[in-house]
Amino acid sequence: MTAKEKSWKEISPAGVCWKSSTQFLTGDWKTYKPVRDLEKCTRCLLCVLFCPDGAIHWKPEKGDIEFDYNFCKGCGICANECPAKAIEMKLE
Amino acid sequence: MQTEAEWKFTAKDIAEKPDLFLSGHRACAGCGPATVLRLIMKAVRGPTIVTNATGCMEVVSSIYPYTSWAIPWLHTAFENAAANASGIEAALKILKKKGRSKHEHVDVIALAGDGGTYDIGIQALSGAVERGHDFLYVLYDNEAYMNTGIQRSGGTPLGASTTTSPAGTVIPGKLEHKKPIADIMVAHDMPYVATASPYYWRDLLVKVRKGLEVNGPAFLHVFAPCPRGWRSDPAKSIELSRLAVETCIFPLWEAVNGEYQLSTPSKVFALAPQKKKPVKEYLQVQGRFRHLFTPKFEKLTEEIQRVTDERWKRLLKKCGM
Ligand SMILES: Cc1ncc(C[n+]2csc(CCOP(=O)(O)OP(=O)(O)O)c2C)c(N)n1
Numbered sequence: 412m413t414a415k416e417k418s419w420k421e422i423s424p425a426g427v428c429w430k431s432s433t434q435f436l437t438g439d440w441k442t443y444k445p446v447r448d449l450e451k452c453t454r455c456l457l458c459v460l461f462c463p464d465g466a467i468h469w470k471p472e473k474g475d476i477e478f479d480y481n482f483c484k485g486c487g488i489c490a491n492e493c494p495a496k497a498i499e500m501k502l503e
Numbered sequence: 504m505q506t507e508a509e510w511k512f513t514a515k516d517i518a519e520k521p522d523l524f525l526s527g528h529r530a531c532a533g534c535g536p537a538t539v540l541r542l543i544m545k546a547v548r549g550p551t552i553v554t555n556a557t558g559c560m561e562v563v564s565s566i567y568p569y570t571s572w573a574i575p576w577l578h579t580a581f582e583n584a585a586a587n588a589s590g591i592e593a594a595l596k597i598l599k600k601k602g603r604s605k606h607e608h609v610d611v612i613a614l615a616g617d618g619g620t621y622d623i624g625i626q627a628l629s630g631a632v633e634r635g636h637d638f639l640y641v642l643y644d645n646e647a648y649m650n651t652g653i654q655r656s657g658g659t660p661l662g663a664s665t666t667t668s669p670a671g672t673v674i675p676g677k678l679e680h681k682k683p684i685a686d687i688m689v690a691h692d693m694p695y696v697a698t699a700s701p702y703y704w705r706d707l708l709v710k711v712r713k714g715l716e717v718n719g720p721a722f723l724h725v726f727a728p729c730p731r732g733w734r735s736d737p738a739k740s741i742e743l744s745r746l747a748v749e750t751c752i753f754p755l756w757e758a759v760n761g762e763y764q765l766s767t768p769s770k771v772f773a774l775a776p777q778k779k780k781p782v783k784e785y786l787q788v789q790g791r792f793r794h795l796f797t798p799k800f801e802k803l804t805e806e807i808q809r810v811t812d813e814r815w816k817r818l819l820k821k822c823g824m
């Protein structure tokens with residue numbers, strides 16, 4: 412978390428701030444967290460497409476995906492939809 | 504104009520496109536409509552304005568002082584997303600005529616839930632379509648008024664328990680069938696109407712783009728599971744959007760100038776009916792239908808199957824199959 416970013420519990424109700432909601436880290440809602448098995452993952456990118464929170468990113472320069480736990484709410488859709496069964500939901 | 508092959512809707516292309524519906528929105532974990540919005544915003548073709556009726560997706564994406572929209576976005580009252588879209592489109596036309604718009608064209612998308620479409624927004628929608636405004640209306644259908652506490656809507660299916668159609672000793676959940684909203688829109692003689700489901704993401708994106716490309720009004724009915732209102736496992740939202748198609752409870756089709764056409768994911772079940780799954784498989788994974796698996800109300804699952812089959816048969820006929 413950088414200095415500018417705040418958790419949703421810290422946001423002041425006063426003052427307008429025309430910044431996007433990406434400042435609003437929703438990741439502390441989760442009880443389970445997705446953990447990927449790099450060996451099994453085929454980089455099909457379905458998890459990137461289906462995540463409701465945009466918490467999985469495709470990094471072309473690395474040729475791999477990355478989880479952003481700041482926004483992951485632990486829903487488990489990525490694990491459920493992964494055709495390679497490469498994601499396991501683990502208790503936080 | 505680009506052709507379908509040039510739209511770049513492969514998983515890699517989509518993953519590389521910038522997000523226009525951003526992270527940090529306050530939807531519940533596993534929210535189907537949130538996935539739908541993230542996907543549809545990957546299909547836009549240029550400058551786009553979205554106007555959004557009150558409902559979950561409006562509330563979770565615009566909590567003061569933040570916004571999850573990386574494009575111009577207007578909130579509208581619950582009942583008039585389509586009227587708002589008409590106004591935006593008319594204003595854009597005038598700006599262009601007066602030479603005050605730097606864009607050759609700006610797309611307009613109206614977005615609303617089932618409550619805001621089937622019930623309260625239908626008059627504004629019907630009027631805007633009749634006037635022939637050039638916009639795409641996206642209905643994300645989570646089958647109840649979720650934002651205000653799961654009240655039944657015209658889009659809630661038969662037998663679903665909601666806070667205003669609670670299953671108990673008196674009623675077995677909602678007593679009426681789902682209103683065929685997309686067919687009602689086809690009856691408006693509009694250029695483009697389609698249904699879509701997020702599991703079939705490529706089909707969904709192609710339909711969004713087709714709806715934008717068309718001159719005149721387009722209507723897209725998108726299935727959008729809501730784990731909170733459906734009492735379902737948040738991990739299963741996308742699975743449910745697949746099951747709804749596999750059971751033919753939510754078939755995928757398009758109507759171009761009134762001509763019905765079955766979409767590929769549903770065509771599979773028309774060509775090989777033995778692959779069609781029983782509706783029970785879809786119903787049993789949702790708490791809102793739990794009571795249908797007790798002796799008192801189990802007859803209703805047969806009724807749901809009967810009506811699903813009947814509507815499917817009618818659709819096949821319309822598609823000439
Ligand atoms: C005229 C009017 N009546 C009632 C409300 C209260 N209200 C706000 S959102 C909502 C429900 C929205 O349901 P739906 O369109 O299905 O969207 P969802 O919340 O399911 O995404 C209601 C009843 C309102 N905003 N305006």
Ligand code: SF4
Pocket residue numbers: 447451452453454455456457458459476489492493494495496497498
């Ligand atoms: S869905 Fe599974 S296999 Fe595909 S990219 Fe994600 S983790 Fe890898």
Ligand code: SF4
Pocket residue numbers: 444445461462463464465466467478482483484485486487488489490533
């Ligand atoms: S658990 Fe849910 S929110 Fe987290 S990365 Fe997976 S799909 Fe996204």
Ligand code: SF4
Pocket residue numbers: 529530531532533534535536537559560563645649650728729730731732
């Ligand atoms: S109530 Fe349903 S539609 Fe609304 S934010 Fe939660 S999961 Fe999404």
